[in-house]
Amino acid sequence: MPDLKMIARYPFLRAAADYIRNEQIELEQLLTDALYLPARELGCKRALSAVSAPTKPFELSYNDEIGLLYTLLSYPVARMIISATRDRAAIARYAVAESKNLSALASGEKPENIVEIANDFGIEVQISEKTGRYAIHFTGYLTFTSQFRGSPEWKLAYQDLENGWVHLSKEKFLRILEEALKRKIERELPLPVDASIRSRFQNEISQIREIVEKHKRAFPSREIGALDENAFPPCMKKILEVIRAGENAPHMARFAIVAFLKGLGLDAEQILKLFSTSPDFDPAKSRYQVEHITGKSSHTEYKSPGCATMKSYGLCMAGDDALCGKEWMKHPWVYYRYRKKELKKQKLPSPTTA
Ligand code: SF4
Structure with a gap:
């Protein structure tokens, strides 16, 4: 089971939801308890910064245990806020931001941790003993690169392919993980949110809608x-x-x-x-x-x-x-x-x- 440090950095992992369940942190507590106020504040910051600047990594705390817990909990809070906007463009911008944050953090990660994240997305990958590169099965490669294949650097024909496995640099493999997370978030959101959640985060929801509208106005x-x-x-x-x-x-x-x-x-x-x-x-x-x-x-x-x-x-x-x-x-x-x-x-x- 991944430790708290790992799930705070990658809160979309299934182990993160298990951790919150095991700690018996209920949604109601997360939304109202004074103990979780810093987590709610971080969640607001996470959602707003994602929509305003999707390519900029979040400024979150990954240090002490309580900081890690609040960072972990900021993820479900941000998802609720983004869901409450009921705006596909806001969801898309948020999904890009989380995926860019993932690759920024994972660029300094140990290979075994990157493999663990990939496996969580259902991506089959091995580290090549010969080259140290990431070997992904070609079926997974095709699934997660359909958006990029207009670019020659992603065409299967130009890849280093060996017995059905595509060998990729860490940078390119992280790009695939970004895509996997972006799709997961776009598939999962919006979550059903009730009136009390909408009223609690009313300010943030309005701010996010304004930012998105500004972007929409930039191009009719x-x-x-x-x-x-x-x-x-x-x-x-x-x-x-x-x-x-x-x-x-x-x-x-x-x-x-x-x-x-x-x-x-x-x-x-x-x-x-x-x-x-x-x-x-x-x-x-x-x-x-x-x-x-x-x-x-x-x-x-x-x-x-x-x-x-x-x-x-x-x-x-x-x-x-x-x-x-x-x-x-x-x-x-x-x-x-x-x-x-x-x-x-x-x-x-x-x-x-x-
Ligand atoms: S216009 Fe041509 S390229 Fe575009 S969708 Fe139609 S057939 Fe395909």
């Missing part, structure tokens, strides 16, 4: 300039959704959407506005990427990838979309233009009502 939800987002093909809708949810879109996905939007008339500034809602937004780096792709800072203007390329990078989201299923559907721009015309026709008043 349905229109980009004169563009009609309703006419976007499923692939671009998905990439946009990932970016707006505060998740890290793979490099190829960012490239595809920048080139797609550029082709529809958006300039680099308008595209940058879209990127600025992402939690890992780095103004200088993003400006360089966007201006490079759009041809503003280089002689080459990259072309938006067609459907065949999108498919090869795992970015096609056609599903059972009838338009994507047409034989002539070769490019996301073709989809957009066709769909936009269709929507325009639907909006026209009929001759009898005009």
Whole structure:
């Protein structure tokens, strides 16, 4: 059984819930008892800092025993507060923050502890005796890297694969653990919270909603300039959704959407506005990427990838979309233009009502 130090650092582990149960700490006590006031305060801080700055590790105490206990308990408190907002964007930002915190802490962790965390997520992993690298079964690799495979560095074909095991550096393996935790939190939240919890954390809930609204306002939800987002093909809708949810879109996905939007008339500034809602937004780096792709800072203007390329990078989201299923559907721009015309026709008043 992991010790208190381990579960305070990684409170999403199943052992953490067991510990709280064994210590007989009831929800009611956690929410009302003066003894747990520091845990509630830490939980508020955890939730607020997660939503405001998802890539910044939390400033929590991992020292003495009581500090460890409060840190551990701050996790369920933060989850309740985030759940009470009933806002998917707040949940997404919180999930990113917890996952970044995990990798920041685990980067200094012993390999056996990292394996223990991975096993808790159901990820099969071994430390290679030969290389000291993390060998993950290819099925697990495929499951947890589906979001990144647009980027060549994550494509299975480019990995060090031996007898079905993918050998990864610690840094890349931690990226997989981040993804596993992010998905777990997004799956589990929102938790059911009652009126007394909402009223106890009313201030924090309002602050979080305000922060999220500010991010939403930075990029209006349905229109980009004169563009009609309703006419976007499923692939671009998905990439946009990932970016707006505060998740890290793979490099190829960012490239595809920048080139797609550029082709529809958006300039680099308008595209940058879209990127600025992402939690890992780095103004200088993003400006360089966007201006490079759009041809503003280089002689080459990259072309938006067609459907065949999108498919090869795992970015096609056609599903059972009838338009994507047409034989002539070769490019996301073709989809957009066709769909936009269709929507325009639907909006026209009929001759009898005009
Ligand atoms: S078929 Fe083309 S337009 Fe449709 S989702 Fe796939 S890549 Fe996008």
